[in-house]
Amino acid sequence: MVRRQQLTGIGQPVRRVQRHPDADAPPARWPQTIPAVRQLLAEGLDLGRATVLVGDNGSGKSTVVEAIAEAFGLNAEGGSTGARHATRRTESDLATRLHLVRGIGGARGGFFLRAETMHAFFTYLEENASPSRTEVFHERSHGESFLDLVGDRFFDHRGSPRQGLFVLDEPESALSFTSCLALLGLLGDLLAEPRAQVLLATHSPVLAALPGATILELDAAGYRATPWEDVAVVVNQRAFLADPTRHLRAARLTEASPKGEQ
Numbered sequence: 286m287v288r289r290q291q292l293t294g295i296g297q298p299v300r301r302v303q304r305h306p307d308a309d310a311p312p313a314r315w316p317q318t319i320p321a322v323r324q325l326l327a328e329g330l331d332l333g334r335a336t337v338l339v340g341d342n343g344s345g346k347s348t349v350v351e352a353i354a355e356a357f358g359l360n361a362e363g364g365s366t367g368a369r370h371a372t373r374r375t376e377s378d379l380a381t382r383l384h385l386v387r388g389i390g391g392a393r394g395g396f397f398l399r400a401e402t403m404h405a406f407f408t409y410l411e412e413n414a415s416p417s418r419t420e421v422f423h424e425r426s427h428g429e430s431f432l433d434l435v436g437d438r439f440f441d442h443r444g445s446p447r448q449g450l451f452v453l454d455e456p457e458s459a460l461s462f463t464s465c466l467a468l469l470g471l472l473g474d475l476l477a478e479p480r481a482q483v484l485l486a487t488h489s490p491v492l493a494a495l496p497g498a499t500i501l502e503l504d505a506a507g508y509r510a511t512p513w514e515d516v517a518v519v520v521n522q523r524a525f526l527a528d529p530t531r532h533l534r535a536a537r538l539t540e541a542s543p544k545g546e547q
Contacts, residue, residue, distance in 0.1 A: 293330075294442050296449040296480045297388035298395060303329030304351055304361035308382040316377040321345035325508035326382060329497070333499050335483040336477055337492070340503030346486035347454050349503075353484060354452040359397040365438070366394060392480050396438045396451030398431070400458040431459045432467055439475050447477035457489035464492040490519045 294300030304326045316322045322345050331442045338346040353355055358366045361380075400438060419477065440446055451472075457465055472495055475481050493500055494513055502511040 292396055293386040296390050298391040299385050300388045300483050301331050301386035304383050305382055305384040315471050316348045316379055319345040319469045320505055320507045321503040335495055335498035337495055337500045338486040339493050344503035346503055348377055350452055350484055350486045354382040355380035356385050358451050363397050363399040365396050392448035396449055397452045398456055399454045400456055427460045428464045435471050442490050446475045448480040450482050453485045455492050457487055465489055485524040
């Protein structure tokens with residue numbers, strides 16, 4: 286049993302995320318005021334081949350995945366370990382408080398697809414393209430450019446999946462339903478490579494259905510593993526699609542309620 290536990294995570298870029306031993310006690314300010322961040326620093330988090338973070342706005346999904354990406358060495362505003370694109374720093378200092386336990390033989394490369402900063406990142410790629418490469422992301426629709434980027438950076442020129450840690454922060458912001466399905470297929474193909482690892486933050490019930498992924502739901506209590514069918518975004522969207530009128534009526538009543546009566 287002990288030997289089996291020791292071998293867990295071989296080949297994974299990141300086996301576990303935990304508080305850095307040299308980090309001082311976190312101050313009582315953002316992002317340490319987020320329950321999921323407090324839990325991460327107190328308990329740590331074991332990562333599998335694929336981990337999906339879901340939760341409402343403000344639950345800490347982006348804060349956590351951004352910090353893990355930066356602690357791994359990926360560019361904070363998107364890109365690989367070699368990207369030098371930077372505009373205005375908005376990330377927290379959480380990355381400096383994290384220690385990543387690497388898997389034996391795990392790849393050191395990867396990519397961070399951060400939807401929030403993609404427009405500026407596309408410009409950076411176009412302005413710094415090599416003479417043998419043409420980057421035309423701005424000539425495509427937003428969703429098409431996202432899928433192009435995944436196909437180009439997550440796979441090699443032969444179409445084989447690359448090794449490394451691939452972090453995605455709310456990529457559905459640019460994607461239609463069918464494009465979310467296309468991305469889901471690409472991530473499944475990527476994970477055919479044993480030394481590829483995916484960490485995804487999303488509001489999309491489609492992307493949350495990534496086969497084989499551990500789903501962590503973030504809320505006011507922190508984070509916990511949750512089956513796909515029990516995740517709030519899945520339950521709520523199913524209920525809405527079953528009876529949109531009732532949900533729209535409830536939304537109007539909430540908007541019309543005086544402050545303090547909601």
